[in-house]
Amino acid sequence: MTEAVDVVIVASAFGMEAVRAGGHLKWAEATGRAGAAGFEVRRELFSDEADAAPPALRALGKRIAELGLWSVYSTPASxxxxxxxxxxxxxRVSVEEAIALGARFVKLQLGGFAAEANAAVIAEHMRCADVRLVVENGQLAEGGSLAQFVGLFDALAREGHADVLGMTFDIGNWAWRGVAPLDAAGPLAAHVEYIHCKTAVGEGARRFPAAPAAGDAQFAAVLDNLPRHVPRGIEFPFDASRIDTDAAHYVAWLAAA
Structure with a gap:
């Protein structure tokens, strides 16, 4: 029998405006009801900058932990x-905020990485931080190319800090860059510590995240080529008319997929 993996629900799966209006805690509670292991807090969905202040983050993190969930802290910073x-x-700011929340991972965008990783400085920032740094492939050309990520991990190894950070592999985001996710999985799998699960529908500027179909062979092949033990995050939108049912269904499905 295949061992189940931890599933995280990303706050935006409940709808960005719904999270801004209701606050993260409401949707963390829904995440707990769905049977997920973790909840991803999205900094860009705070309704007020005060929500990112250390006391507010500590209070939110405490409530998330009381629900039996661990957390990811996601920021749009690069x-x-x-x-x-x-x-x-x-x-520095992102790590400090993630520590206040009590997050297991702090997730940033890669941004404009070119050649030098400045790995020693990253290592110094992370030296006493009880949180794991991961960078995600984004939808933009800057921070979303396969070559950039291959170059980043090569540079980290060359500079003597190969393990200073890991990768959030967003399966759906590769579509925005015209890259087959299976082509990216091979060279990057060794560095993947968290997976954002979604596919993409539409074309060009009219492309949107969507739930993978149950029989999507390409999506299944990508998962098969990524580490089995790392957590999987649901980042596609739930049906607003049956959020609890949808969330529970996809948590159970993705845990066993």
Whole structure:
């Protein structure tokens, strides 16, 4: 029998406006009801900047933990600036906020990484931090190319800090870059520590995230080529007319897929 894996529900799966209006805790409670193991807090969905202050994050993290969930802290900040330099300030702030929340992972976008990782500085920032740094492939050309991620992990190894961070592999986001996710899974699988699960429908600017079909052979093949033990995040929208039923269904399905 295949061992079940941890499933995380990303807050945005409940609808971005619903999260901004109702707050993260409401949807963390729905995540708990669905049987998930974790909940991803999205910084961009806070209704007020005060929600990102340490006392508010600590209070939210405490309530999430009381629900029996662990958390991911996701921020739209990029690890590298558009000119390829390490964005040390964004890293510091993101890590501090994630620590206040009590998150297991802090997730940033890659940004404009070019050649030098500045790995020693990243290692110093993470040295005493009880949270794991992961970077995600995004939908934009900057921070979303396969070559950038291959280059990043090569640079980290070259600079002597191969394990200083891991990757959030977003299966659906590769479609925005015209990359088959199975082609990306091979060279990046060794670095993947968290998976965002979704597919994409539509074309060009009219492309949207969607739930994988039960018989989607390509999606299943991608999962088969990524580490089995790492958590899987649901980042596709639930049906607003039956959120609890939809969430529970997809948690159970993805845990066993």
């Amino acid at each position: 690890l590298y600036t558009t000119d390829g330099k390490l964005n040390a300030d964004a890293l």
